[in-house]
Amino acid sequence: MCFAIPSRRNITTNYFTGSAVVHSRKTITIEGSVHNYTVGDLLAYVQYEFKIQAKNELGYSDNSKAVRLYTKEGAPSAAPRNLTLQSIPSNPTSLQAIWKAPCVEDRNGIILKYKLTVCLSLSNGTCSGQDITTVTYKVSDPQFLKSSREWLSFEVSGLQPNSEYAVSASALTAAGEGPATGYVSQRTSIGAPRDVPDDVKLVPSSITDTEMTITWTHVPSYNVTSTGYEVIAVPQNNTLHCRSWTNHTTNSAITIKNLCGYENYKVVVRACSDALIADPCGDRSEPVYGRTDIGSPSKPVNVTMGESDSASMLKLEWKLPDRPNGPVKSLQYAIFCSVGDQNMTEKRRVHNKLEAEVDIDCGSSLREDNVVAKCQVAAFNKNVRDGSQCGIADREQLVCYHVQVWIPIIATIATIIIFLVLVLCLREAYKFTKKNGAWSKVALPYKAWMVNRIKK
CATH class of the missing domain: 2.60.40.10 (Immunoglobulins)
Incomplete structure (x- = not known):
């Protein structure tokens, strides 16, 4: 601290300076012949206000203009407070560290980060002679930590499950590192086994x-x-x-x-x-x-009816079972059918095919209602007789007609008889006209047809 001598000294003998720290006040007496002075025993990173008064045998002068200055930052003078460790049940490789910042008067500057020292258990209360890991927790908003009630937390990761760890913490400002807390121990939570059967x-x-x-x-x-x-x-x-x-x-x-x-x-x-x-x-x-061994196949899928040339033939098509449970080439298929109220009987067996035609006998008895033919397909593996059946869709069932089926047959036979009678009649007419030497108008078309037939 430097200052000039008053322009009107009036036999000045001493100088007085005042300093304020927070709410405290300090007065220093300086000899009149001294024009600069170093004020010691101050706190780091604290703003001080300085005023000077001159004094002689008649009394004090007025205060000089106040000057406010910050001391430089220093390392924290105290450790973080209330350090605790908590295990994390859902994360067996981590521990949660929680602590309070040092008191404001012990920070000596803005705390920028914290250093956590981690070791696997303790030896005589210290981590000496063991693998020591240090991790740094950077303060996201240092100016926010002016309150001494501020809590901080950090997840220490990369640890072994179900293991005892010891952790200590220290605060750091731009000027250096402060003292560390004592070690606090905690075991990580249980994890999955590391060894395999x-x-x-x-x-x-x-x-x-x-x-x-x-x-x-x-x-x-x-x-x-x-x-x-x-x-x-x-x-x-x-x-x-x-x-x-x-x-x-x-x-x-x-x-x-x-x-x-x-x-x-x-x-x-x-x-x-x-x-x-x-x-x-x-x-x-x-x-x-x-x-696994060969087993019974599941049922054939997508069983449908295909086109057939005969009204009494039913053509079935299907796809492989979803679970053949054996070599596909050894699969056999049996077709079971029934007509009306009859019990289903095996009509045909095929090997390694996905289609077959079955002859359906609709019966000869006359009935007023229509008879429906139903069929199922069963899959079998070689040497395994058990199988699963699958029916075709109702909309594709074969309908056998009884009464109505004779109508087109009778009509066809009647047509053939009428045609033959007509041919015989015309033939007799031909003979008659040839014998008498004249053709009737009715027989003329038949004459030309008969001449061509005779030539052939």
Whole structure:
């Protein structure tokens, strides 16, 4: 602090300066021969106001014009307050650190960031001799932290599940780092097991057309206790109509059910825990592969009626079953039909075809109502007699007519008889006119026709 001597000294002997910090006031007496002075023991980054009075044996002069100055920033003189750690059930690899900023008088400047020191547990109350990680939390709006009641939080990530960690915190201004808090310990939440089940095997004797049994060996995980297993079986060929199979068990063996026949499956096993996370199961084991036996096929699909040249023939067409459950080339199809109230009987059997014609006997008994013929198609695998049937749509059922079917037949026979009678009559007329030597007008057209027939 420098100042000039008053123009009218009047035997000045001493000078007085005043300084104010917040609500406090400090007075310093300076010898009259001194014209500059260094004021010490001030706080960092605090605005001070300075005024000077001259004094002699008669009294004090008026105050000089006030001068306001900020001291430079310094490192915080106190650590952050109330540091706590919380585990995150949904995130076993992180801890939530929460703390308060240092008191205003201990900040000594604008706090720009905080440094968190993290170590895996403690050794004699410190992290010495261990892997230490430091993370920095940058303050988004430093000027906002003027209130000593401001809470801050930071998620410390990249940790191991179900492990004990120790964390301390310190505040930093542009001038440097302040003292750190003591270490606070907390264990992360439970996660998925890190180890995978071993020695996964398929039991060959257990394989049927719909089931297979899988066994494995339990492998304990160092950071979590396995409470169960997830078994997944994925079809490799017919992925459209054969679904993946997933189930959970607490045992080290399981029988997989409701599988497709003659299908290759890929099976994996995962160890699981009670962790409250989206996927509490660990990595998948090495896969094992197995194929189920040949089984009964599902029903043929899209059974329809095609065009047929005969009124008593029914032509059926269909598509492959969604689940053949065996080699497609070995599929056989049986057609079962009934007319009216008759029981369905097998009419025809075809191999590796998707169409067939069936002879339908509508019967000879006369009835007033029409008789409907119904047919179904059943699929069979070789050496597997069981199969599924599928009926055709009602709108494509064959209708057998009884009374009405004789009408066109009788009409046709009558036409033939009339034609023959006419031919005989004309032939007799021809003979008569030839004998008598004259042709009637009626027989003239027939004469020309007969001459041509005789020449041929």
